[in-house]
Amino acid sequence: MREPESIPIHDLPTEPGSQTADTGPSATERGIDFLAGIVSFGAGLVVSALDGEETDERSAGVAAFVAAGAGLFLEGLRAATPVLGSIERAAGPTIGSTGAAESVGELLDHWRSSWDDRHEDDRQRAADEQLRATFQRAVDTLLDQLDLTSLVLDHLDIQRVASAIDIQTLVADLDVDALAARLDMDRLLDRIDMNRLLDRIDMERLTERIDMQALLDRVDLPAVASGVIDDLDIPQVIREATTDTASEGVRDVRLRGVEADRAIGRAVDRLLGRSNGSRR
Amino acid sequence: MTARQTAFDTVPREARSFHGEPAGLVTRTLANVVDLVVVAALLAGGYLGVAGLLFLRRGASFTFPIVSYRLAYAVGVGAWIVYMAFGWRTNGRTYGDHLLGLRVRTMDNTEVGGVRAVARAVLCAVAPLLLVWVAISRQQRSVQDLIVGTHVVYDWGGSRRRTSSEDAARMRVDVAATVANEPDDRDAEPVSGVDGER
Numbered sequence: 001m002r003e004p005e006s007i008p009i010h011d012l013p014t015e016p017g018s019q020t021a022d023t024g025p026s027a028t029e030r031g032i033d034f035l036a037g038i039v040s041f042g043a044g045l046v047v048s049a050l051d052g053e054e055t056d057e058r059s060a061g062v063a064a065f066v067a068a069g070a071g072l073f074l075e076g077l078r079a080a081t082p083v084l085g086s087i088e089r090a091a092g093p094t095i096g097s098t099g100a101a102e103s104v105g106e107l108l109d110h111w112r113s114s115w116d117d118r119h120e121d122d123r124q125r126a127a128d129e130q131l132r133a134t135f136q137r138a139v140d141t142l143l144d145q146l147d148l149t150s151l152v153l154d155h156l157d158i159q160r161v162a163s164a165i166d167i168q169t170l171v172a173d174l175d176v177d178a179l180a181a182r183l184d185m186d187r188l189l190d191r192i193d194m195n196r197l198l199d200r201i202d203m204e205r206l207t208e209r210i211d212m213q214a215l216l217d218r219v220d221l222p223a224v225a226s227g228v229i230d231d232l233d234i235p236q237v238i239r240e241a242t243t244d245t246a247s248e249g250v251r252d253v254r255l256r257g258v259e260a261d262r263a264i265g266r267a268v269d270r271l272l273g274r275s276n277g278s279r280r
Numbered sequence: 281m282t283a284r285q286t287a288f289d290t291v292p293r294e295a296r297s298f299h300g301e302p303a304g305l306v307t308r309t310l311a312n313v314v315d316l317v318v319v320a321a322l323l324a325g326g327y328l329g330v331a332g333l334l335f336l337r338r339g340a341s342f343t344f345p346i347v348s349y350r351l352a353y354a355v356g357v358g359a360w361i362v363y364m365a366f367g368w369r370t371n372g373r374t375y376g377d378h379l380l381g382l383r384v385r386t387m388d389n390t391e392v393g394g395v396r397a398v399a400r401a402v403l404c405a406v407a408p409l410l411l412v413w414v415a416i417s418r419q420q421r422s423v424q425d426l427i428v429g430t431h432v433v434y435d436w437g438g439s440r441r442r443t444s445s446e447d448a449a450r451m452r453v454d455v456a457a458t459v460a461n462e463p464d465d466r467d468a469e470p471v472s473g474v475d476g477e478r
Contacts, residue, residue, distance in 0.1 A: 237290070251436075254307070254381040255294065258434060261304020268415045 028084040030105040032077050034112055041115075043070030295381065295436035302420035303432045307380045308411060312404075314376030319360045323352075357405050365401035368392045373435075383435035392430060400428045 046066045269275075291299050327347070335342040367374035372383045372391055384392050384400070392400070403410070403424040410423035421431050 250379055251292065251294070253310075253379070254436065257307035257310055257380050258298060258304075260306035264305050264415055265420070272416070274418075 030108050032081050034108040036077050039070055291437040298434050300433050303382050303434050305415040311376035311380040314379055315374050318375050319363050361401045361405045365398045369394050369397040381436040382432050384430055384432050387429050396428050400424050
């Protein structure tokens with residue numbers, strides 16, 4: 001839709017000498033200005049609205065009529081301005097002394113400027129919106145045409161980038177527990193050659209570093225010992241040892257018997273020509 | 281708490297070097313002599329017991345019973361067989377074997393069963409002289425051993441379940457020094473006599 005064009009009224013020629021050198025436009029002029037502004041804006045709206053349906057013969061006619069009416073009204077205003085100005089000047093002292101004319105003029109000025117500001121804001125916003133959309137589309141089109149990955153790989157020095165990264169800070173932010181929970185430790189351990197690992201461990205140094213005394217202090221040795229004794233059934237051991245082992249005299253006899261056995265064995269071996277040690 | 285079987289070996293220290301080795305002729309002969317003495321003593325005791333009973337019954341007309349040689353021989357051999365079979369079956373050793381530190385084992389180093397024990401006892405009683413083959417045999421086995429599949433080994437240990445040489449690697453407890461004055465001292469006397477006679 002076309003922007004409604006306001007009909008220029010601000011540069012209406014003013015009557016020379018219609019105003020004093022030291023004062024601005026009089027209240028009457030400003031009121032007429034404002035009125036002309038409203039009329040021109042309204043006429044612009046109507047015309048532009050009707051312009052939207054140009055195919056319609058009748059609406060075109062209406063538009064022309066509205067435009068003509070507006071123009072006529074404006075011309076009338078222009079003609080009336082000097083007259084109204086002179087009237088104002090004649091009654092100036094009385095009206096001006098009251099200050100009413102002054103304040104009415106200011107009010108009208110304020111209305112007009114706020115109207116203009118709002119109009120300007122709308123236009124600015126629309127333009128921003130359009131610009132943004134256009135830019136977005138342009139960037140999309142550009143990216144569609146580019147292979148960013150290959151571009152980065154071709155032109156980016158990854159090593160330099162990586163060296164610039166502070167790993168410590170990165171690691172400090174890392175939740176190692178959560179990471180470990182995601183690891184399959186069994187599979188990891190399967191891949192480790194434990195024997196090679198153990199070969200690399202210096203057992204001597206390792207054992208040197210163990211405080212055996214401290215370790216033993218922590219062990220409840222009496223409990224362990226009593227557990228061992230319970231398990232071994234010491235009374236049974238003593239029973240077996242005492243009932244079936246022999247006294248000194250018997251052991252002496254046994255030892256002599258063994259020696260005699262060996263002597264006989266050696267003699268027989270010699271007699272039969274057998275090599276020594278053939279007997280078990 | 282149930283104690284598991286002890287893994288201690290009660291073999292005295294001085295006997296460990298030959299523990300489980302096959303025993304020779306001298307020790308085995310001595311063991312047999314001891315057994316003969318024991319059986320003879322048992323028979324004598326039996327005879328005296330019977331005589332005592334007869335004395336109580338007959339009173340003044342009591343005379344010692346006359347035993348024929350054949351009966352004495354038969355009873356003696358029977359007693360010897362029972363005595364040896366009982367010893368080998370129950371503990372792997374007779375009293376003579378115990379004094380000389382011997383034990384009868386199968387060639388698989390297992391305990392001797394009832395049939396084997398009786399067969400061996402019969403063979404030993406019927407033909408004791410076949411023991412001499414021990415001196416000639418490389419494995420120190422008598423003819424009886426060869427027939428029933430046994431051998432006699434040195435075993436000074438207390439329990440029958442720890443007699444094989446493969447036990448040598450086990451933890452050992454030297455208990456010999458603590459048992460110097462035990463009842464066995466009485467039994468040691470006649471053996472010393474036998475040793476002296478030899």
